[in-house]
Amino acid sequence: MTNIRGHINPAVTFGLFLARKVSLPRAIMFMVAQCLGAICGVALVKAFHKTYYETYGGGANELAHGYNKGTGLGAEIIGTFVVVYTVFSAIDPKRNARDSHVPVLAPLPIGFAVFMVHLATIPITGTGINPARSFGAAVVYNKEKAWDDQWIFWVGPFTGAAIAAFYHQFILRAGAVKALGSFRSSSTHV
Template identity: 80%
Template sequence: MSKEVSEAEQATAKDYRDPPPAPLLDFGELRLWSFYRALIAEFVATLLFLYVTIATVIGHKEQNAADQCSGVGILGIAWAFGGMIFILVYCTAGISGGHINPAVTFGLFLARKVSLIRALLYIVAQCLGAIVGVGIVKGIMKHQYNSLGGGANEVAPGYSKGTALGAEIIGTFVLVYTVFSATDPKRSARDSHVPVLAPLPIGFAVFMVHLATIPITGTGINPARSFGAAVIYNQDKPWDDHWIFWVGPLVGALAAAAYHQYILRAAAIKALGSFRSNPTN
């Protein structure tokens, strides 16, 4: 009888294991070289991301100004952003998790995937990397950079700030929701027969969102990307609109984290069920 019960339990046991929640404050991380290695990886990855993508934007605008049939176009810019995210997440996922975006870091913090200390220092490293990456672009093509908008995010003519904020919220929701889904241990276990490389859907999400929102905001969905360009370009219009590129992504990340954790993964219901099943004295 006990053997039959054991076999039944094995048959109904989960075929995946959720990692334990990260502590809110983990000062022990500050003593680990792996933590600082992760910060360096986030800094360098964000630097490379901004260098390649902003250089693509400026190069397109320069070619397009001379001949409207030249340049990579919106499609090429979207591929540059999505392709670089695919490459960099693939390269850094095993070191830092491959966030490269404060909104992603914020969403993962809300889901208790990273500690508060790690989240804050990741965001600092990402913003510094973005500033340096855009600074390199300006150093290489200073005249073109200054005359062609600096790759800075701002609300496009004909659109309201409310519309731009909504676009940033929805775009970031798509990205962060994809991050959660692509890295979900449950999905990985249940769909193990379908070999999907996690950075691939994440890169495609960035690509698709850029196609939709480049005409509205130039596409932020990454506060570090917007901050780095705003700091180096340093003009009034990008700074006036800059709050949109922090509030929108952070709200979108919060919504995606709540949707995935509390609706799709039913964390609240599981917690309530666990509470009810506890014996009372």
């Protein structure tokens, strides 16, 4: 199990579950708490900033005009892949051991990845990449287009997280283990 703190995104939690870094009961509890926290957060914004809340549609994600559902889904998959892959890379214990001479705080690359994904996907979907955030806004706003494409903001992030978990765990790490094994065997024959 991993010593991750600050689970705020069900897609990241799902990726960590697939990589066996979080147990199923813990993953479910995290996801429920994340969704409840998002609902509470949006309710607070609505209570304290009603004018902005209404002006901006409650912060509910929706597909922008001119984009089809496939493009929106693709943006969410790719955006979430980038974020979840960055999380895996930033918390990888083998990376920390290998790069121990370079002090890196995990939040820095993760925050930068989130920022870059927002720049790329805000014009398309308003940037979901976090199903809890999208769900919380839809629950509290609960009108107009808040629910129309909600599935995109769950399927996309969970698919992107699954691809990132698979890629990191079974392709990159497996390749690194294989390369290390061949390096060790070649160095013993010298």
